[in-house]
Structure formats: structure tokens, C-alpha cells
Amino acid sequence: MKIAFYGSSLTSAYWNGAATYYRGMIRALAGLGHRVTFYEPDVYDRQKNRDIDPPDWARVVVYDGTIEALRAVAAQAAEADVVIKASGVGFEDDLLLAEVMAAARPQALRIFWDVDAPATLADLAPAPDHPLRRALPDLDMVLTYGGGDPVVSAYRALGAKACMPIYNALDPETHHPVAPEPRFAADLGFLGNRLPDREARVEAFFLEPAARTPGARFLLGGSGWGGKPMSANVRDIGHVPTRDHNAFNVTPKAVLNISRASMAETGFSPATRVFEAAGAGACLITDYWEGIDLFLLPGQEVLVARDGQDVAEILSGLTPERAQAIGRAALARVLREHTYADRALQVDQLLTEAAVAKAATAAAKAKTGLGAGERAA
Missing domain, CATH: 3.40.50.2000 (Glycogen Phosphorylase B;)
Structure with a gap:
């Protein structure tokens, strides 16, 4: 599948605790044949403190920290089969969520991927008009990097159709035994x-x-x-x-x-x-x-x-x-x-099942609409 992933940064771990998680997950998803474009804003001096070059297992698009640039990259969500907005991007998160989900094609999967569920849920619970809370019923699923049943239950209570934890893991290519220094x-x-x-x-x-x-x-x-x-x-x-x-x-x-x-x-x-x-x-x-x-x-x-x-x-x-x-x-x-290869298989299965279910629902609606039209004729 073609995946548009909007997150904090793939190329810099500077003030970006999610970098290891993003790298491990996206590299493993690419290994399963998914094509990922990662969109990251140029904020918090992260681009001045890159610790990896743009990888060969993902296309990285860095955009300026401006509203115009945000809207331009959000529009590219229309080209994807799966549109993912992560938590804590760091620049106009609410606007980015609205723009990318509006740009997504009707048949595309829409996903919110929460890399800090306790903080996100603390913001959502007392705020019924929070943009993310309003958007939850229209998303296909919420993925989180932890939290277990308490987080799943909390998201379902707030209106999420589905919520699954995809835990942190190990990428053996980047974290492995070395000689002491x-x-x-x-x-x-x-x-x-x-x-x-x-x-x-x-x-x-x-x-x-x-x-x-x-x-x-x-x-x-x-x-x-x-x-x-x-x-x-x-x-x-x-x-x-x-x-x-x-x-x-x-x-x-x-x-x-x-x-x-x-x-x-x-x-x-x-x-x-x-x-x-x-x-x-x-x-x-x-x-x-x-x-x-x-x-x-x-x-x-x-x-x-x-x-x-x-x-x-x-x-x-x-x-x-x-x-x-x-x-x-x-x-x-x-x-x-507990490797990211294991986690990627889990995500791959979730995406496949969700895409099949969404296509079946759309086909059923179309058939129902056609039948109604035929009866009216």
C-alpha cells in the first residue's frame, strides 16, 4: 500500500523521542512492500541536528514551518491508500489533522497514530470540542505505541471505531551489541x-x-x-x-x-x-x-x-x-x-483487514443505492 505518514521527524532524534519507533516501524513496513512517504516539519532545530540521512526505505519530505507549506504537503494525502497523522508533530497539529483527512480519498484508510496516549487522552477527556475528539468517529482506527486495555477502552469511549496498541520494539540493524567505550x-x-x-x-x-x-x-x-x-x-x-x-x-x-x-x-x-x-x-x-x-x-x-x-x-x-x-x-x-518485523506484521494485517472491510462497506452502499434507483425507475 502507498502510505502518507505525517509525523514529527524521521531524520532527527533531536527532542524527538518517537524517532526510534518511527524508523523501526517504517523500515519494517517497507520490508513488507509498503511504500511510505514521511512528511516532517522543519521545526525545533531538528533539521540542524539530523542523525541519519534520508533512508532508502522511505521517501522523506521536509516542509517549512508555515501554514502554506503545511497545506501543500497535506494535499498530497490524496495520492495515498493509507493516511496516517501521528500525535505530537509539533507544528499546527490540529490543522494538519483536518487538512490531511480532508484531502484523503474516500476509499483511503484514515488513521491517527498516538505516540503519547496518556498525554493525548488527558487533553481529550475534558474537551468535547477538541478537534481530534470530533474527528475520531470518522477515522478508521487509532493506533498507539502503548497503553494496553486502559488506553483502548478510553479511546473507544471517546468515539474511536477501533484502537489497537502497536508496542515499541527492537530494530536489530540499529540497536545491537558493540564493544564497550x-x-x-x-x-x-x-x-x-x-x-x-x-x-x-x-x-x-x-x-x-x-x-x-x-x-x-x-x-x-x-x-x-x-x-x-x-x-x-x-x-x-x-x-x-x-x-x-x-x-x-x-x-x-x-x-x-x-x-x-x-x-x-x-x-x-x-x-x-x-x-x-x-x-x-x-x-x-x-x-x-x-x-x-x-x-x-x-x-x-x-x-x-x-x-x-x-x-x-x-x-x-x-x-x-x-x-x-x-x-x-x-x-x-x-x-x-519483540522486533519491529513482528510489529509490522501486526500492522500489515490490520491494514489489510481494514481495507477489505472498507471496500466491502462501500460496495454494499453502492449496491443499495443502485437497487433503490432501479426500484424507483
Whole structure:
């Protein structure tokens, strides 16, 4: 199928946590024969901080952050069999949704793909006139990158015809074991941008354990942490390009995943970091959220901490041998069950079934209309 995908950015992970997810999903869909054009706005300095060139598995169209440019690329939705508007594009999201869905051909599938369902649902719940909420009944489906049954039920209650989670996963071509690099040496590493919905949890799960264990080395990667008070044993290295993520993951004795507060509360929302770390064969410590055991087995494939004290205790008792064994087990699990190739097969089936159902409905309506005309004659 020919897919028009409107998202934040495929070519830049700069302030764009969905980049890994988009790349893995679209590359895998292309491998199944789908032809994807990804439309991304030139905003937030992302084009100045590209970390990949336009790939050969998708056509990338970058448009200026202007209304005129938005309308021009939205009009190209008319050429597609599937039109996808993602959440959090970052420039005139409501207008973009309206324009691309209006441009889509009647027989095309119309999809909203939510890469931050807790935040989106929090906006929709108290706002019956929200543009997305009004549009839901006219869309063929909503896809989300997590949330499980709570998110599915919430979207159905708001009027969505169908909602399915398509979870984060691993792209083994981009995230895989590599040799350790001394510049990332530490006992515990954490990689994540400074966000309001995460900062308090980073303090509790990373910075406070660091302050309580001055003999251990902590490595902090990600944008926005400059000026944040932290103990002397924390090394802040700023933005880490995606090309260095594998080395960042495998070099420390363990790496930490800290969910945003809304994701942790919703559950069933594994971050891309979970699969990046597992794919590199790293020993991962994660904060607790409901549904972890659907992806990795606690105690054997991942270590789970409910607070900062747990993090400190896990780290103090973690031997290099056990850390390596957990990393190997996690890698085997995600390669076996959680790759983007697996997720793409799920999406491919959904698209095929939805297209067949939509065509059958249109044919039935046409036949009914023809029959009525014949009877009138």
C-alpha cells in the first residue's frame, strides 16, 4: 500500500523521542512492500541536528514551518491508500489533522497514530470540542505505541471505531551489541531528555541514589540537564547521538529506564529505551510499571526498582557476571518476540483487514443505492 505518514521527524532524534519507533516501524513496513512517504516539519532545530540521512526505505519530505507549506504537503494525502497523522508533530497539529483527512480519498484508510496516549487522552477527556475528539468517529482506527486495555477502552469511549496498541520494539540493524567505550564507563547510566513529566522521577530513581552512593559512578546523557544540581559522582555528558546509543548501553555495568509519570501510571507502555538497551545486550534496571512481564521477565531479563532505594540496593549487589547474564537473556527475548518485523506484521494485517472491510462497506452502499434507483425507475 502507498502510505502518507505525517509525523514529527524521521531524520532527527533531536527532542524527538518517537524517532526510534518511527524508523523501526517504517523500515519494517517497507520490508513488507509498503511504500511510505514521511512528511516532517522543519521545526525545533531538528533539521540542524539530523542523525541519519534520508533512508532508502522511505521517501522523506521536509516542509517549512508555515501554514502554506503545511497545506501543500497535506494535499498530497490524496495520492495515498493509507493516511496516517501521528500525535505530537509539533507544528499546527490540529490543522494538519483536518487538512490531511480532508484531502484523503474516500476509499483511503484514515488513521491517527498516538505516540503519547496518556498525554493525548488527558487533553481529550475534558474537551468535547477538541478537534481530534470530533474527528475520531470518522477515522478508521487509532493506533498507539502503548497503553494496553486502559488506553483502548478510553479511546473507544471517546468515539474511536477501533484502537489497537502497536508496542515499541527492537530494530536489530540499529540497536545491537558493540564493544564497550571507555568514555561511557560507569556503574549506572541513564539516557533521557529533561522533561517536566519525568524530572521528579529522575531525581528519585537516579540522582538521589547517586548522592547516597558516592563511591559509585553515574553517567547522565540527554539534553536539558545543564544547571541541574547533582552530586559529584554524576557525569553529565549532554545529548548523545543515536549512533552512540549502543556503546552508551553496553559500557556501564547497568543502564536505567525511567518512565515519564503518565506512562508509568498508565502501564503497558515500554519506552524505546527498554528495547534499545535489551537489543544491545545491556543489563537494564527499570522503574516499575504494570505490564513489564509482557515484554521482559523481572529478575531474569530485567531488574525492577520501585524507588531510588531499590536502585541503590540493586546496584550495590549487582556483580558484572550477573549483569552480563541478564543482558544476554534480555537480548535473546527481544530478538525472539519483540522486533519491529513482528510489529509490522501486526500492522500489515490490520491494514489489510481494514481495507477489505472498507471496500466491502462501500460496495454494499453502492449496491443499495443502485437497487433503490432501479426500484424507483
